Amino acid sequence: MEHHPVVISGAGPVGLVAALSLAQKGIAVVVLESEDHIPQDLRAGTFHPPTVEMLDTLNIGETLRSRALRVPEWQIRDRKQGLVAQFDLGIIADLTPYPFRLHVEQHKLSSIAAEALAQHAHAQILFSHRCLGYEQDADGVTVQAAGPDGRTIEIRASYVIGADGARSVVRKTMGTEFEGFTWPERFLVFATRYDLREQGYTGNAYIADPDEWSAIFIQPHDGPPPIWRIAFPIPAEMDETEVLDPDFVQGKIKGFLSPDLDYDVPYKSVYRVHQRVAKDFRDGRVMLAGDAAHVNNPLGGMGLNSGIHDAMNLTAKLAEVLLHGASSDLLDRYHRQRRTVNVEYVQAITIRNKRLLEERDPEVRRERLDELRATVADRDAHRQYLINSSMIASIRRANEIQ
Ligand SMILES: Cc1cc2nc3c(=O)[nH]c(=O)nc-3n(C[C@H](O)[C@H](O)[C@H](O)COP(=O)(O)OP(=O)(O)OC[C@H]3O[C@@H](n4cnc5c(N)ncnc54)[C@H](O)[C@@H]3O)c2cc1C
Known part of the structure; x- marks a missing residue:
């Protein structure tokens, strides 16, 4: 039986990384993709140090780095007070060869993985x-x-990986619950070519405000020059055409950057954000990975990263089972490790990040921002914050789980 391929549903970044990892181990793999090409939509764009290290083990890290921008420092700001805290990944340079956030569009990783x-x-x-x-x-x-x-075809598989995104057919076939909630507000995401560094921003910044918090990510796009992606919350009741109106978007930018300039906006869209984790990541020979298994808000850049961590964890275990005779019970450990850290780290940190930015109570707000100021001022606290936010802690925790 085990000479049948592993079938992966979804040629997104997670499915392709899983496929490459298996193929490099000598395991036959078939990837099913509903689109007629690799999707190029603008979505994730931040890669944390452990993820970059994992991509090195597949020999694609260097190519990705050559197409990416390095963001060694990132900020938390207050819309009215300006800079609150600037984090410096140089402080964890002893823990990783890549002490920066690597910024590059996820479809570039997909293309590099597909070529390999x-x-x-x-x-x-x-x-x-x-x-x-x-x-x-x-x-x-x-x-x-x-x-x-x-026409419907059938493919016989030794194992199946559902990497078919948030609306995963594999997860639905499994029948497991997608536990969690959907935020009532939607996110407006747009891009501008205006260089925010001219107004003191680092390549990644989060701006706290009870009504108009925002998140900023530099992306290489087809530059240089790069492009800046900016996310804002949009009230649930607002109509999408109103939100995408050019004047509305200009108003959003001018609300936190100089109002005296006009900003070009080559891209804008609105999307819904969820915090959900599948109850089971495994059903016999079928496993879930990436957005099929868990989704979260983008504040902290953890969604795609955790999906790649799933892919690497799962394919190592599948190789043990398929090539070295390990018991398939090992795959339950994949569920335990990856589900636990998604709940304990990815969901907890991204929800906490959103609550921090949108806090309405002025007293609580002041306390939280003061805590961040104290964190960056204390080297040990600063370091621990970076170990968590760079996802190093979540990998360590997963490895502890039997
Ligand atoms: C606007 C936005 C910004 C984001 N920013 C970040 C960020 O900064 N950092 C971060 O880490 N994450 C971010 N994310 C999340 C990130 O984009 C996802 O976590 C990531 O795309 C997950 O990859 P995936 O391969 O699991 O799923 P997907 O990228 O959704 O890929 C799934 C693939 O499966 C295919 N497919 C679907 N159904 C089927 C089917 N039935 N049969 C065959 N193929 C199928 C799809 O066409 C697609 O190619 C963001 C998401 C959005 C929407």
Whole structure:
């Protein structure tokens, strides 16, 4: 049986990293992708140090770094008071060869991983193939997919990885709950080519405000020059056409940057944000990874990073099972390790980050911002904050779980 490939639903960054990791270990893999190309939409763009180190083990870290921008310092600001705290990843340079946030669009990682995958004859990406579901028995899994002509095909798999995003068909077939909640407000995300460094910003900054908090990320785009992506909350009741109105967007930028300039806005969109974790990451021979398993708000840049951490953890265990005769019980450890750290770190930190930025009570707000000032002023506290926010702590914690 085990000569059947591992089938991965979804050629997003998580599915492709998982596929490359398996292919490099000599394991046959088939990736099903519903689109006819690798999706190029502007989404995640921050890679934390442990993720960059993992990509090095797949020999794609250097290529990604060559297309990316390095952000060694990032800020928390208050909309009215200005700079509150500036974090410096140089303080953890003894813990990682990459003491910076690496900023690059996630589709560039997907393309690099797909190119590397193409070097392996035992790896295949089937574009325009939408996974419809699966059935499993004691010996394997039969995956159903709709091909480009609309006809249903079946592929027999040794194991299946559901990396098909937040609306995962694999998760729905599994029938596990996607536990958590959806934030009532939506996020407006737009981009400008105006260089925010001219007004004192670092390549990544978070601005606290009870009504108009925001998050700022520099991205290489097709530059130089780079592009700056900015996210704002939008009240639940506001109509999307109103939100995307050019004057409304200009008003948002001028509210925190100099009002005397006009800012070009080549990109804007509105999206909904969720905090959810699948109750089970494993059903027999089927596992979930990435957004299929968990989703969170983007404040802290942890969604895609944690998905890549899933992919690396899971593929190492699958290799033990498929190549070295380990018991498939090892795959339960994947569920325990990755689900636990998603709840304890990714969900907890991203919810805390959002609450910090939007705090309405002036007393609590002052206390929290003072705590951040004290954190950066104390080297040990600053270091510990970076160990958590760079996801080093979450990897250590996962490794402790049996
Ligand atoms: C606006 C925005 C900003 C974000 N910013 C950040 C950030 O700064 N840092 C961060 O870490 N994360 C961020 N995220 C989250 C990040 O984009 C996701 O965590 C990441 O895309 C997850 O990758 P994935 O491969 O698991 O899923 P996806 O990228 O969603 O990929 C899933 C793939 O599966 C395919 N697919 C879906 N259904 C099927 C099917 N039935 N059959 C076959 N294929 C299928 C899709 O076409 C897609 O290619 C952001 C998200 C958004 C929306």
